[in-house]
Amino acid sequence: MAKVIVVLNRSVWLVRPILLLAVITCVLFTPVVEAQLPTLPPELEKVRVALEKYQDPFTAVREGYRSNLGCVEYPQGGSPGHVPYLPGGMGVHFAHVTPAGPVPDPMRPNILVYEPDGDKLRLVAAEWLIPLATGIKERPQLFGHPFDGPMEGHYPLQPIGLHHYDLHVWLWKANPAGLFSPTNPHLKCSGYGYRLQEEAPKLVPHP
Secondary structure: HHHHHHHHHHHHHHHHHHHHHHEEEEHOOOOOOOOOOOOOOOOHHHHHHHHHHHHHHHHHHOOOEEEEEEEEEEEOOOOOOOOOOOOOOEEEEEEEEEOOOOOOOOOOOOEEEEEEEEEEEEEEEEEEEHHHOOOOOOEEOOOOOOEEEEEOOOOOOHHHHHHHEEEEEOOOOOOOOOOOOOOOOOOOOOOOOOEEOOOEEEEOOOO
16 A cells, blocks of 8 residues: 555656646747727728738838828827817828828728837728818718818828818727727827827818
8 A cells, every 4th residue: 555655646746847847838839819809890890801901001002001100199188179189199190192082982091090019010090081172061971970070180290271070990909988089098109219299180160
């Protein structure tokens, strides 16, 4: 009986390092899971799938989108007479070279919004922009949601005289302020070379 006990004790001491090795292996080699994409209604899920190719900003440039370089933040949010932004970031905008018309195309946003991620840019949102100069007669809507504005241009990256409506949709980054909120408190421009902390643009009357 004593011999059996000794054998069992030796077995326990052999099993312990094997279990420890297995735990270390799991920790070291378990793949990192990316942040979960926000849940979208079917209409917007189709838009996200169609725009997924623009996760590569080179593809966006090749297909007519141009970066304005600045990563925009609104640390104070909007004050009276200005667009009522909540404090947060708005990211790096890539605007399409085709002039915007009075009717938004749900499958082709005017602007793609990226977030700095180390030395990369990660696609987080899309934006539809309609200038008042297009002759638009009333506040536009898309995906059942009204556009923000009308407002002045986002100086210094846009001329102040670019009076427009716009609509942001956070297709790839969850936004606690809301799917259609212009700003996202979780978007940060810290460490990015062209960081801009702006004041919310002024509201303008619809002509």
